[in-house]
Amino acid sequence: MSDFSIAIVGGGPAGATLARLLDKRFSVLLIDGKTDSEASFRKVCGGLLSPDAQKAFAEFDLTLPKDIMVDPQIFSVRTIDLNTRTERHYQRFYMNLDRHKFDLWLESLAPPTVTRFFGKCGKISREDGCYKLKCRGNDGTENIFTADIVVGADGAGSAVRKFLYPKKEIRRYTAIQQWFPESHAKPFYSCIFDPKTSDCCSWSISKDSFFIFGGAFAPKNCRKAFEEQKKRLTEYGFKFGTPLKTEACIVLRPKSPFDICTGRDGAFLVGEAAGLISPSSLEGISFAVNSARLLAEVINSGIDDPSKKYAEKILPLKLKILVKIMKCPFMYSPFLRKLVMKSGISSITVRERD
Numbered sequence: 001m002s003d004f005s006i007a008i009v010g011g012g013p014a015g016a017t018l019a020r021l022l023d024k025r026f027s028v029l030l031i032d033g034k035t036d037s038e039a040s041f042r043k044v045c046g047g048l049l050s051p052d053a054q055k056a057f058a059e060f061d062l063t064l065p066k067d068i069m070v071d072p073q074i075f076s077v078r079t080i081d082l083n084t085r086t087e088r089h090y091q092r093f094y095m096n097l098d099r100h101k102f103d104l105w106l107e108s109l110a111p112p113t114v115t116r117f118f119g120k121c122g123k124i125s126r127e128d129g130c131y132k133l134k135c136r137g138n139d140g141t142e143n144i145f146t147a148d149i150v151v152g153a154d155g156a157g158s159a160v161r162k163f164l165y166p167k168k169e170i171r172r173y174t175a176i177q178q179w180f181p182e183s184h185a186k187p188f189y190s191c192i193f194d195p196k197t198s199d200c201c202s203w204s205i206s207k208d209s210f211f212i213f214g215g216a217f218a219p220k221n222c223r224k225a226f227e228e229q230k231k232r233l234t235e236y237g238f239k240f241g242t243p244l245k246t247e248a249c250i251v252l253r254p255k256s257p258f259d260i261c262t263g264r265d266g267a268f269l270v271g272e273a274a275g276l277i278s279p280s281s282l283e284g285i286s287f288a289v290n291s292a293r294l295l296a297e298v299i300n301s302g303i304d305d306p307s308k309k310y311a312e313k314i315l316p317l318k319l320k321i322l323v324k325i326m327k328c329p330f331m332y333s334p335f336l337r338k339l340v341m342k343s344g345i346s347s348i349t350v351r352e353r354d
């Protein structure tokens, strides 16, 4: 007999949403080390809530508390191609959030019937028809939990994904972000393309009194590429100064819908652990929340073959990833991007006031 019906590894947007939506008849364990302490793990993220994610919350009839929002809310993205020194503004409808507060709020919505374990899951094995999870608590204690179902909601470096698909590779980048005191005359949000240093993109966001600059780079020599890009942006007018904080993590970038893995044998993957993240914009919160909703629907229905049903239900999200993959050449091929930006299609005119 297992300790829990369902163990969720990871309490980010995917894991927290699943914990909130699972039927109360299940005994649920949610494993994540995040707390509100300063020393706690914090997800490296731009903290922008896309319209798709906003729609997912609207469908749950959820409203965001004010203290999750940060200052200012920005209505356009300054898109810069450093190669051609072309710049365009595009209207955007993101909400600017404090990502750590957002994660803690989402987790707080899980019902009290969910057992919380503050720590990290190390080893996963399958023994006697159930999953055995070896976990280390934030306080250093070693614990073993067993569960009938295990869900990997543990993000880009997913231990559950590695356990289920040890040979399956998915394209990955190193995301590096630095925080600076804001020193630009006006806050802004930017998206930067610089093929000299990365074949992915970079971004900057003003958040409260901070200026955050980050980018996704090929893992080899990523820090060198990051610093080189900062230098190129300084020449372009960006102000960095001394960083207050440098953070880094893996970010996945699927090349094909086949990169997305949903799980098998009573083990499931949701959110970025499944490979669900936009390869064009690296937006992942909507995919995390929506995949968790779909898995909750499947598990709550008590269907006989939940792996097959979940794989079917996730198809529209896979299709959405396919559309984003098809969009990539228009954003990432220097030639096509130049054409798109020069054409001005969908761009807006920003009138600077003296």
Ligand SMILES: Cc1cc2nc3c(=O)[nH]c(=O)nc-3n(C[C@H](O)[C@H](O)[C@H](O)COP(=O)(O)OP(=O)(O)OC[C@H]3O[C@@H](n4cnc5c(N)ncnc54)[C@H](O)[C@@H]3O)c2cc1C
Pocket (backbone or CB within 6 Å): 009, 010, 011, 012, 013, 014, 015, 031, 032, 033, 034, 041, 043, 044, 045, 046, 047, 048, 049, 050, 053, 119, 120, 121, 122, 153, 154, 155, 156, 157, 158, 159, 175, 176, 177, 214, 249, 250, 251, 270, 271, 272, 273, 276, 277, 282, 283, 284, 285, 286, 288
């Ligand atoms: C630099 C950067 C900027 C981004 N900006 C945006 C943005 O602005 N908007 C947007 O929509 N998306 C953005 N994304 C993508 C987005 O952050 C992710 O796709 C999204 O957070 C995925 O949610 P998730 O719940 O699947 O995983 P995560 O948010 O990564 O959560 C995984 C959780 O699992 C926990 N965990 C991991 N391993 C273990 C373990 N072994 N045991 C227990 N717990 C574990 C972690 O503590 C974490 O809380 C960005 C990504 C990066 C890297």
